[in-house]
Amino acid sequence: MELASAQVIGAGLAAIGVGAAAAGVGIVFGSFLQGALRNPAAADGQFPRLIFGFAAAELLGLMAFAVAMIILYAR
Amino acid sequence: MAATSKIDPMHQFQIEPIVGQLGPNNPFAFTNSALWMMILLALITGFMLLGMRRELVPGRWQVAAEGLVGALDSMVTTSIGPQGRTYLPWVFSAFVFILFANFVGSMPFAITGVHPFTVTSQFTITGAMAVISFLIVLGVGFWKHGLHFFSLFWPQGMPVALKLLIAPIEFISFLVRPFSLGLRPFIAMFAGHILLEVFGNFIVQGINAGGGGYIVSVLCFLFVAFINALELLVGAIQAYVFALLTSMYINDAVNLH
Numbered sequence: 001m002e003l004a005s006a007q008v009i010g011a012g013l014a015a016i017g018v019g020a021a022a023a024g025v026g027i028v029f030g031s032f033l034q035g036a037l038r039n040p041a042a043a044d045g046q047f048p049r050l051i052f053g054f055a056a057a058e059l060l061g062l063m064a065f066a067v068a069m070i071i072l073y074a075r
Numbered sequence: 076m077a078a079t080s081k082i083d084p085m086h087q088f089q090i091e092p093i094v095g096q097l098g099p100n101n102p103f104a105f106t107n108s109a110l111w112m113m114i115l116l117a118l119i120t121g122f123m124l125l126g127m128r129r130e131l132v133p134g135r136w137q138v139a140a141e142g143l144v145g146a147l148d149s150m151v152t153t154s155i156g157p158q159g160r161t162y163l164p165w166v167f168s169a170f171v172f173i174l175f176a177n178f179v180g181s182m183p184f185a186i187t188g189v190h191p192f193t194v195t196s197q198f199t200i201t202g203a204m205a206v207i208s209f210l211i212v213l214g215v216g217f218w219k220h221g222l223h224f225f226s227l228f229w230p231q232g233m234p235v236a237l238k239l240l241i242a243p244i245e246f247i248s249f250l251v252r253p254f255s256l257g258l259r260p261f262i263a264m265f266a267g268h269i270l271l272e273v274f275g276n277f278i279v280q281g282i283n284a285g286g287g288g289y290i291v292s293v294l295c296f297l298f299v300a301f302i303n304a305l306e307l308l309v310g311a312i313q314a315y316v317f318a319l320l321t322s323m324y325i326n327d328a329v330n331l332h
Binding site: 048051052054055058059062063065066069073 | 255320
């Protein structure tokens with residue numbers, strides 16, 4: 001197999017991780033919405049924790065993206 | 076045919092000297108990154124000067140500046156405590172710098188031929204900011220608690236066997252902090268701009284292809300507009316996350332647990 005084709009396939013495989021992180025971010029916001037609808041008064045106070053959970057979940061997806069880019073543009 | 080030309084989404088991140096020439100004998104040059112950081116400095120200074128006129132009836136600028144300072148002040152005091160206001164200058168500077176850099180980098184100045192350079196799309200910038208945050212954490216921790224600072228890695232309220240297992244994990248997660256802190260704003264901007272560039276190219280290639288390509292162009296245009304809006308949201312969130320995580324890490328150093 002040529003290197004260029006292998007790179008494109010590898011980058012595509014690495015991009016699967018971004019989808020997994022999307023599921024994680026969805027779980028974070030979905031769970032927050034569930035909790036916020038049950039107790040709306042307490043929801044605003046938990047905003048920093050929501051963003052923290054979002055950041056932690058998102059970071060892994062961003063890393064998967066970085067790996068995909070490194071594979072795609074490696075020489 | 077132009078449609079066959081290769082898309083080069085990495086070109087927008089290239090640092091090019093504007094004045095002078097980079098070389099082995101001359102490692103310093105005035106680059107486009109430096110130029111856009113100067114522009115950011117001017118913008119932030121202008122924003123703060125307009126907002127700090129201390130009018131009795133606050134105008135628009137003053138409300139904006141006071142709201143920003145107030146939001147970060149409340150964030151720092153809720154996560155660190157009453158003495159958290161000491162660390163507000165760095166948290167505020169980092170927040171405002173990342174926010175302005177992300178927003179200015181997303182502005183469509185390219186229509187006029189000026190290509191805005193997103194300063195935060197370089198890991199050197201965000202990594203240096205993360206290192207500053209990490210050094211503040213280390214400095215404050217050792218200054219306040221001395222060698223007792225290492226008890227940060229020693230969990231409480233569990234059997235000793237579990238503690239021995241948890242302590243190295245805590246230590247590694249502490250060491251990884253500056254990387255994750257710096258990587259996050261960098262990759263968010265990097266990924267967003269690559270996406271914009273690639274789909275912007277699809278618009279042009281669709282028009283060049285003609286026929287069904289026009290449909291692709293319209294769809295890509297809508298997508299790019301949507302991604303641009305998302306970029307603004309992500310830029311604000313990343314600035315907020317950086318400030319929030321910095322204040323949480325400083326909280327660890329100030330209060331241990």
